[in-house]
Amino acid sequence: MSLVIVGCGGVGPQEPSELLGTQQAPLTETDVDVAPECQGIIDFVNAASFQTLDAYLPSDVASNLVGYRAVSPFATLADVSSVPLVGPARLEQIEGGARTEGYIGSSCVGILDELAVSADDAARMVSLVNSVSSTELHDILPYAWNGATNLLNLRPFTTVESIAATSGISSVSLRNIRNAATLSDPLEDLIAAVNALPQPDFGATMARHFDRYEITSESHYYHSGLECFGIDPGSIPYGTSVRSNLADAAEVRAEVESTVDYANRSNQIPSSVVEQGLANLDARITGRSFKGCYLSYADDPWSGHNVAFFVDTVSGFSVLTETYWSE
Numbered sequence: 001m002s003l004v005i006v007g008c009g010g011v012g013p014q015e016p017s018e019l020l021g022t023q024q025a026p027l028t029e030t031d032v033d034v035a036p037e038c039q040g041i042i043d044f045v046n047a048a049s050f051q052t053l054d055a056y057l058p059s060d061v062a063s064n065l066v067g068y069r070a071v072s073p074f075a076t077l078a079d080v081s082s083v084p085l086v087g088p089a090r091l092e093q094i095e096g097g098a099r100t101e102g103y104i105g106s107s108c109v110g111i112l113d114e115l116a117v118s119a120d121d122a123a124r125m126v127s128l129v130n131s132v133s134s135t136e137l138h139d140i141l142p143y144a145w146n147g148a149t150n151l152l153n154l155r156p157f158t159t160v161e162s163i164a165a166t167s168g169i170s171s172v173s174l175r176n177i178r179n180a181a182t183l184s185d186p187l188e189d190l191i192a193a194v195n196a197l198p199q200p201d202f203g204a205t206m207a208r209h210f211d212r213y214e215i216t217s218e219s220h221y222y223h224s225g226l227e228c229f230g231i232d233p234g235s236i237p238y239g240t241s242v243r244s245n246l247a248d249a250a251e252v253r254a255e256v257e258s259t260v261d262y263a264n265r266s267n268q269i270p271s272s273v274v275e276q277g278l279a280n281l282d283a284r285i286t287g288r289s290f291k292g293c294y295l296s297y298a299d300d301p302w303s304g305h306n307v308a309f310f311v312d313t314v315s316g317f318s319v320l321t322e323t324y325w326s327e
Helices: 016-024 036-047 050-056 059-071 077-081 088-100 119-131 134-140 145-154 160-164 171-182 185-196 212-217 249-263 271-285
Strands: 108-112 115-118 202-207 222-229 290-298 303-312 318-326
Touching: 036 059, 036 077, 036 088, 036 108, 036 115, 050 059, 050 088, 077 088, 088 108, 108 119, 108 160, 115 119, 115 171, 119 160, 119 171, 134 145, 134 171, 134 212, 160 171, 185 202, 185 249, 185 271, 202 249, 212 290, 212 303, 249 271, 249 303, 249 318
Parallel strands: none
Antiparallel strands: 108 115, 202 318, 222 290, 290 303, 303 318
């Protein structure tokens, strides 16, 4: 069977495998481009009749959508965008049709830079951009330095739309912000549980969001060591030991797990919180590379602290661990 796509500049007959072969690859959590609250947008293009689609879109676009879904249902916005004649303006019309026809409601903000964002995700993205340090925001947006700088200069923001409209923020940038704001809840629950434990003489703290520059430059009574890897030498103190290799997932996992064990030596944290938090960590770090530092310091002769932090070199996902003792 051949499929003909109708419309100006349309393509000629192609086999379905040629048209849709790339649409069936499994998506990772970071790749997903439709929030569950916005799934109705995909349902709309899959289920609405040609006549309904034609009421919101040019006829050739509606025809192309119907032709494509006959071969394989749409699963993502990327699938929909791959249809000839479907660009940002058409996605906006599709969203409008889905909203008017009742497929989505107020819990879906809409499509921004080819990402369908929920109201909850939007609020968390705004909170993240408004609150993180300059260093972390630039880590989250490693290939959008100007965009990150513009966000810092313009914040505080009140809407995700204004973030998306900021100069230098692309669809990739917006997805990085979404991922940083929303994809580590179980890990953050574990971090909160660790930090809530009563640990007067020796224990641990952890963090997902921190200013790595501030940590490495902070003055202490006594420094016994600072080793970094992948960090710009100009942003770390003179005399820092620099190792050549980046950290991998196994190194990050081992550091986080040992810190949790150190804090949770009396098994006060529910096992489900630990298991889910570490599983969430694994999902974020598997196959990734990390820059970071190991730091040992003391604020007096009767105590000691060991700090480690890791930052994904591409996504900016970060985690910090600290263990301490005092006499």
